[in-house]
Amino acid sequence: MAQTKPLSPSRIPCELCPLRRRESFRDFTAEELAFVSSFKIGELATDPGATIIVEGEMHPQLYTAMAGWGFRYKILEDGRRQILNYILPGDLIGLQGTLMTEMLHSVEALTRMTLCIFERDRLTSLFRNHPSLAYDLTWIASREESMLDEHLLSIGRRTAIERAAYLLSFLDNRAHVVGVFGEDGPKILPLTQQHVADTLGLSLVHTNKTLRKLADLGTIRWLDRGCEVLEREKLMDIAGWRPANEKLRPFI
Structure with missing residues (x-):
């Protein structure tokens, strides 16, 4: 059975994050990097097929995919599954459970994944003290919405x-x-x-x-x-x- 490995201390410091070296990502300022480094509390490794988040649970953490593929999905009572979107490196996981009372979808690892783990309780300090990172979260949420719009168009028409x-x-x-x-x-x-x-x-x-x-x-x-x-x-x-x-x- 696929497993989610126990939480471990950060093996890759944010200063050496492989995503920072990729051309498609905006890099942090020195102040942002210091905050993100303190915001991150560890890393999580998952096997393919491991469940990362379960629909309906109160999830205490946020994740950023550092490596690997995953997907978000919902399941009907009779077991039929609808995959909503796919998760690739750089994507944020669990924001919905931070802003709402519980998660409204589940997340599963498609391949081996490495996830950065962040403290949900510190999200308010991000909005209060780091407006540029708060804007980034808004951008990420807006982009997810636009992708889901396109997916809905595809299924419908x-x-x-x-x-x-x-x-x-x-x-x-x-x-x-x-x-x-x-x-x-x-x-x-x-x-x-x-x-x-x-x-x-x-x-x-x-x-x-x-x-x-x-x-x-x-x-x-x-x-x-x-x-x-x-x-x-x-x-x-x-x-x-x-x-x-x-x-x-x-x-x-």
């Missing part, structure tokens, strides 16, 4: 093949932007077809047929460990989608 093309284009673009792919070798999205089905609101059989159509068009290749995008522009054309031109994105 795109055809099955357009939905699948959009999802894979969206994740491939995000992975390139945050720098999770290595320079050499195939660039694999670590999804199963069940993950795709649960994101698109399609049956597994329908999802399999749809992905086969995209593969026959030469846009993707499905592997045992995930999906490789072969023709990025063609896949985006099928989806009728282009990524927004973002400036440097913040993280906590």
Whole structure:
């Protein structure tokens, strides 16, 4: 069974955070870095399939994904699952449970993940003393809302093949932007077809047929460990989608 490893002290100081070296992220000022370093209380390592947050619980901590992939989801009473969005390095986890009484969704690790852990109780001091970081949190929440808007449009109005093309284009673009792919070798999205089905609101059989159509068009290749995008522009054309031109994105 997948495990969440016990909380451990910070092994990577914020000064040496690998996200700070990536071109897509806004770096901290010296004052911001000092606060974030004191805000962080440790790190958490998870195995693939580990549950990080459970819907309905009062969660005392915030996390930033430092490495790995995860996803947010909700489950109906009969066990049907809807994946809401995917988590990549730099994404904030648990803000909803900070501002509301309880978490309204669950979070699961898709691959091995390393998470930075922050004290929820100190969030008020961030808003009070560090307005630039408070703005960053607002930016992160607004960006999440815009992504969910696009996902809702996809489920509501795109055809099955357009939905699948959009999802894979969206994740491939995000992975390139945050720098999770290595320079050499195939660039694999670590999804199963069940993950795709649960994101698109399609049956597994329908999802399999749809992905086969995209593969026959030469846009993707499905592997045992995930999906490789072969023709990025063609896949985006099928989806009728282009990524927004973002400036440097913040993280906590």
